[in-house]
Amino acid sequence: MIVTLTNYALQNTIFFVLLILAILLTVRKRKDQIVMSIGSTTELKGLAILAVILAHVGFCLVTDWHFLMPLSSWAGVGVDLFLFLSAFGLTLSAIKKDLSILQFYLKRLSKVIMPIWIILVLLLILDKVFLGISYPLKLTIQNFLGWFPEADIFQNINSPLWFITPLVFYYLVFPIIFIKKIPEISAILIYVICLYVLKMDLPVSDRVTELWTLHYLAFPLGIIFASTIVRLKKYSPQIIVIKNRIRPIYLLILKYFLLILMALFWWFLLKNINGDTLMQAQLISLSSLLITVFFFIMKPVQSQFLVWLGVYSFEIYLLHWPLMYRYDFVFKFLPASVAMLAYLGLFILVGIGVGRIKKFTNHT
Numbered sequence: 414m415i416v417t418l419t420n421y422a423l424q425n426t427i428f429f430v431l432l433i434l435a436i437l438l439t440v441r442k443r444k445d446q447i448v449m450s451i452g453s454t455t456e457l458k459g460l461a462i463l464a465v466i467l468a469h470v471g472f473c474l475v476t477d478w479h480f481l482m483p484l485s486s487w488a489g490v491g492v493d494l495f496l497f498l499s500a501f502g503l504t505l506s507a508i509k510k511d512l513s514i515l516q517f518y519l520k521r522l523s524k525v526i527m528p529i530w531i532i533l534v535l536l537l538i539l540d541k542v543f544l545g546i547s548y549p550l551k552l553t554i555q556n557f558l559g560w561f562p563e564a565d566i567f568q569n570i571n572s573p574l575w576f577i578t579p580l581v582f583y584y585l586v587f588p589i590i591f592i593k594k595i596p597e598i599s600a601i602l603i604y605v606i607c608l609y610v611l612k613m614d615l616p617v618s619d620r621v622t623e624l625w626t627l628h629y630l631a632f633p634l635g636i637i638f639a640s641t642i643v644r645l646k647k648y649s650p651q652i653i654v655i656k657n658r659i660r661p662i663y664l665l666i667l668k669y670f671l672l673i674l675m676a677l678f679w680w681f682l683l684k685n686i687n688g689d690t691l692m693q694a695q696l697i698s699l700s701s702l703l704i705t706v707f708f709f710i711m712k713p714v715q716s717q718f719l720v721w722l723g724v725y726s727f728e729i730y731l732l733h734w735p736l737m738y739r740y741d742f743v744f745k746f747l748p749a750s751v752a753m754l755a756y757l758g759l760f761i762l763v764g765i766g767v768g769r770i771k772k773f774t775n776h777t
């Protein structure tokens with residue numbers, strides 16, 4: 414269902430005020446100061462899924478694309494963040510713990526595949542029973558195998574799942590080519606493989622090819638970032654010595670100066686995220702990603718609201734669009750701004766439900 418919007422400025426103001434309140438009211442002091450801790454990466458996932466949801470609503474669900482701007486224009490950075498953080502987590506885990514290729518697939522890849530199967534089965538049943546919609550058998554089988562060759566936001570069973578194909582590809586390739594002592598080589602190899610794959614005449618839509626091209630660098634960048642963090646830890650004593658030579662007040666001033674500088678630069682990138690060409694959009698997106706990551710590393714607090722979104726970000730990503738477009742029951746009765754925030758709360762609850770189903774299937 415397309416939502417008619419008549420006063421986007423008012424709805425924008427209400428939504429962003431409510432969103433800021435939700436974030437600020439759940440702000441807590443960080444319990445740890447570890448660089449890229451689990452709390453930081455989870456919060457980043459929350460920000461990423463928030464950007465993706467706002468983009469799908471702002472550009473596809475409502476009649477006025479100004480609604481939810483400028484954060485709705487940040488969807489590409491959100492996708493890059495998901496790929497970047499996936500690579501970051503896989504790399505740190507692979508450096509710390511040795512898994513065979515089969516063990517990796519059973520432990521890591523299953524965490525991606527199982528939620529997809531649950532969501533697809535659920536959507537196939539609901540669409541058939543309540544909407545009388547069925548999908549081509551061949552395409553459905555491909556979807557269950559992680560192959561999503563189309564990204565039609567209104568026709569496919571769940572168009573945002575185009576993202577699953579490159580994600581599954583990375584998970585399949587990663588344990589085969591990962592080099593524990595020199596992870597950077599693994600990143601280069603994945604980059605080269607991606608270039609080769611993108612030049613192939615694959616049976617996918619032009620839109621999917623464009624999306625793959627726009628986001629393929631984020632995963633190898635995540636590998637390099639994780640490797641850099643691990644290598645820097647070897648020099649932590651020297652870093653601590655330098656830190657101890659600087660007065661605390663100067664460190665505090667420097668920290669907040671950098672935070673303000675990054676926030677301003679991030680805002681500039683946010684407003685120019687699309688770029689004039691695919692390469693410009695890619696570079697701006699990756700620059701925004703790195704600025705955002707450094708910002709989250711440096712800030713002394715975290716928002717529990719973003720953490721909640723981040724914990725169930727993958728489940729939310731799988732389900733948010735069909736729920737809002739084909740089964741909407743919130744925008745019909747509430748102003749767009751309030752409905753949008755209500756959906757965010759609902760997605761957290763749905764994510765908890767899907768997460769529990771996933772845990773149950775893993776134990777059986």
